[in-house]
Amino acid sequence: xxxxxxxxxxxxxxxxxxxxxxxxxxxxxxxxxxxxxxxxxxxxxxxxxxxxxxxxxxxxxxxxxxxxxxxxxxxxxxxxxxxxxxxxxxxxxxxxxxxxxxxxxxxxxxxxxxxxxxxxxxxxxxxxxxxxxxxxxxxxxxxxxxxxxxxxxxxxxxxxxxxxxxxxxxxxxxxxxxxxxxxxxxxxxxxxxxxxxxxxxxxxxxxxxxxxxxxxxxxxxxxxxxxxxxxxxxxxxxxxxxxxxxxxxxxxxxxxxxxxxxxxxxxxxxxxxxxxxxxxxxxxxxxxxxxxxxxxxxxxxxxxxxxxxxxxxxxxxxxxxxxxxxxxxxxxxxxxxxxxxxxxxxxxxxxxxxxxxxxxxxxxxxxxxxxxxxxxxxxxxxxxxxxxxxxxxxxxxxxxxxxxxxxxxxxxxxxxxxxxxxxxxxxxxxx
Ligand code: HSE
Numbered sequence: 001x002x003x004x005x006x007x008x009x010x011x012x013x014x015x016x017x018x019x020x021x022x023x024x025x026x027x028x029x030x031x032x033x034x035x036x037x038x039x040x041x042x043x044x045x046x047x048x049x050x051x052x053x054x055x056x057x058x059x060x061x062x063x064x065x066x067x068x069x070x071x072x073x074x075x076x077x078x079x080x081x082x083x084x085x086x087x088x089x090x091x092x093x094x095x096x097x098x099x100x101x102x103x104x105x106x107x108x109x110x111x112x113x114x115x116x117x118x119x120x121x122x123x124x125x126x127x128x129x130x131x132x133x134x135x136x137x138x139x140x141x142x143x144x145x146x147x148x149x150x151x152x153x154x155x156x157x158x159x160x161x162x163x164x165x166x167x168x169x170x171x172x173x174x175x176x177x178x179x180x181x182x183x184x185x186x187x188x189x190x191x192x193x194x195x196x197x198x199x200x201x202x203x204x205x206x207x208x209x210x211x212x213x214x215x216x217x218x219x220x221x222x223x224x225x226x227x228x229x230x231x232x233x234x235x236x237x238x239x240x241x242x243x244x245x246x247x248x249x250x251x252x253x254x255x256x257x258x259x260x261x262x263x264x265x266x267x268x269x270x271x272x273x274x275x276x277x278x279x280x281x282x283x284x285x286x287x288x289x290x291x292x293x294x295x296x297x298x299x300x301x302x303x304x305x306x307x308x309x310x311x312x313x314x315x316x317x318x319x320x321x322x323x324x325x326x327x328x329x330x331x332x333x334x335x336x337x338x339x340x341x342x343x344x345x346x347x348x349x350x351x352x353x354x355x356x357x358x359x360x361x362x363x364x365x366x367x368x369x370x371x372x373x374x375x376x377x378x379x380x381x382x383x384x385x386x387x388x389x390x391x392x393x394x395x396x397x398x399x400x401x402x403x404x405x406x407x408x409x410x411x412x413x414x415x416x417x418x419x420x421x422x423x424x425x426x427x428x429x430x431x
Contacts, residue, residue, distance in 0.1 A: 002037035005319040008068035008099075010044040010090055011081035015104045015131065017054050018304025019078060019311045030312075036319045038312075042068050044081070069094040075322060076315055079103040088112045095119040095127065100322065102314040104131035104307055106205040110221050113209065113334045124328040126321065128314035133206045134159060134283045136306030137299040138313065143213055143287070144332035150289030152214045154254040156431070159206040159264075161281035161302040162190045162197035163229045163249040167266075168279040171237050171246065177230070189281055189302075199228035200249060200264040207251035207264055209334070214287070215253065215260045216338030225263040225345045232266045236353060236426050239397050240268045243379055245351075245430065246276040252431075254346065258339055261346030268351050268399075268430040349378070349430035350400045350408055354415075355393040355422040358385045365420035366396070373411040376401040393422045399430055 009016055020040055023030075031037050045061045062068065069077055069090055077094040079101060081087050087108045091101050096119060103109065109116070109129045120127035130140050134157065143152075158164050162184060169180040181198070184190035196202045204221040211219040229249050240247050245268035253262035269276045274296045278284040283301025288294050300306035321329065356362050363382075370377060379399040385392050400408065408427070415421050 002031045002035055003323050005036055005038045005076065005315075005322070006041045006074050007038060007076045007078055007315060008042040008071060008074040009040050009078045009080060010065065010068060010087070011079070012043050012045045012052055012056070013080065013082070014304045015307045015311065016043070016080040017052055018306070018308030019080065020056065020308070021054060022305055022308035022312050030316060034316060034320060036316065036323065038315060038319060042071065042074065044068055065090055069099065070097055074099060076100045076102060076318055078311060078315065079105060079108075080311070081105075082107070084108050084111050088116070091116055092119055095123050095125055098123055098125055100126040100128075100318045102128045102311055102318065104129070104311055106132040106202070106209060109334075110205040110208040113212065114218075114336055117330070117334050121330060126318045126328065128318060129209070129332075130314050131307045131310035133209050134285055134297070135161070135299070135301040135303065136309050137283060137285065137297045137301065138310065139285045139297050140209070140213060140332045141313075142297065147289060147292060147295075150291045152255075152287055152289050154252070155210055155214055155285065155287050156250050156252045156275060157203075157207065157210065157285040158248055158275055158278050158283050159203040159251045159285070159301065160197055160200075160249060161283055161300070162194060163200075163203075164278065164283070165189050165281045166198070167229060167232065167237070167247055167249065170232075170234055171241065174234060176234065177232070198230055200226040203249060203251045203264045207253060207262060210251070210285075211253050211260060211262060211342065212334045212336060213332055215255060215340050216335035217260055217340045217342050218336040219253070219260065219262055219342040223342060223344065225265070227265045229266050231426055233426070235395070236351075236428070239353065239381070240351065243268075243381075243399065244271050245269060246271055247428070248275060248278070250275070250431070255340060256346060258341065259343040260340050261343055263345055263429075266428050268428055270431065273431065345405045347402050347404045349402050351426075351428045351430050352398050352400065352408075352412070353425040354396045355388050355425055356396045356420060357422060358392045358394050362420050363396070365418055366415055369411055369414050369418070370398075370400065373403075373407055375403045375408065375411055388422060391422055395425070
């Protein structure tokens with residue numbers, strides 16, 4: 001006979017709906033494979049009249065969160081409302097009440113993961129959050145399970161589906177950022193308020209969790225240098241492609257000595273890099289371990305069913321452990337205790353697009369200033385003149401060999417103070 005596991009779910013938005021649907025679809029298969037009969041018995045839903053596009057018996061709904069987090073019948077609480085609060089408070093109360101907690105909430109885990117993990121430990125219950133990073137891709141359990149024997153020196157991820165969809169459509173069809181965003185919103189890929197996605201904040205939350213798991217050090221999302229895709233233009237995409245690169249919004253972290261550098265930025269990736277072929281709403285995480293070498297995880301980073309699959313994976317794992325009586329472990333373990341220190345932006349190769357006056361001697365002045373700052377130029381390209389703010393200018397595109405960002409900014413500041421430039425139009429890292 002299957003053992004019954006009762007789950008209470010907070011929220012019935014996209015992820016909640018996907019989790020419910022995935023369980024309905026595969027409940028008997030899960031029972032066959034695991035001997036566990038998992039049932040979502042209560043759902044926090046403060047707008048039960050709203051059509052969710054899914055049949056759920058009305059008696060499962062409650063508007064009172066305590067009916068879930070303080071309910072002695074419930075074994076596992078699935079927090080799927082998103083946002084830092086009240087989600088963190090609800091999870092903390094559920095853990096304190098002896099419930100195992102699963103969440104898809106990257107913002108709450110990035111901000112309060114340490115506190116929640118300590119509470120789980122204190123109360124000898126489990127806290128799982130696979131769905132918080134890259135949706136359906138099982139990256140966290142892989143890094144902290146089968147890959148534990150490795151030391152990792154770097155991680156690069158396409159961690160946001162909305163922005164990858166926008167950049168792919170701009171690159172493939174030459175559409176403008178505004179047109180693709182509108183199209184993505186109409187198709188339901190992008191949120192009505194896309195700020196967290198397009199400004200890179202969603203990816204910074206996910207990178208913060210990856211840095212803690214991989215390097216054992218704290219990098220709060222607000223400490224990670226973050227830039228979204230709103231400044232990437234079709235012109236940049238075209239110039240990058242002509243030089244053999246694709247532009248992708250990457251969350252990256254790298255260990256150098258006892259420091260960890262990291263950022264979320266649009267980056268020029270060589271076309272032959274495996275991440276360059278990850279298109280549309282797909283996500284991917286690329287890691288380099290000292291035993292396993294290079295690995296890439298690819299899949300859907302968003303969407304109800306893929307994210308629901310990750311939530312259910314955690315629920316099944318927790319239910320299996322409870323069933324065997326080993327109801328406590330600390331995997332995946334968020335760590336903030338290593339000797340490594342997060343040091344923000346490091347050095348990199350850079351792409352710079354400038355609008356410069358169309359007159360003699362300009363190139364000489366600019367290259368001299370780069371030279372004075374010990375910045376070496378790998379590629380330089382100049383385009384036909386056009387009018388900008390009533391002035392005839394040309395686009396000057398340079399790809400620079402590795403330098404510190406602060407050094408590059410000093411050089412550009414000097415260039416901007418000279419008469420050799422109209423404006424710096426864009427700066428991007430080159431991987
Ligand atoms: N909004 C995110 C994305 C999914 O577009 O990838 C949830 O993290």
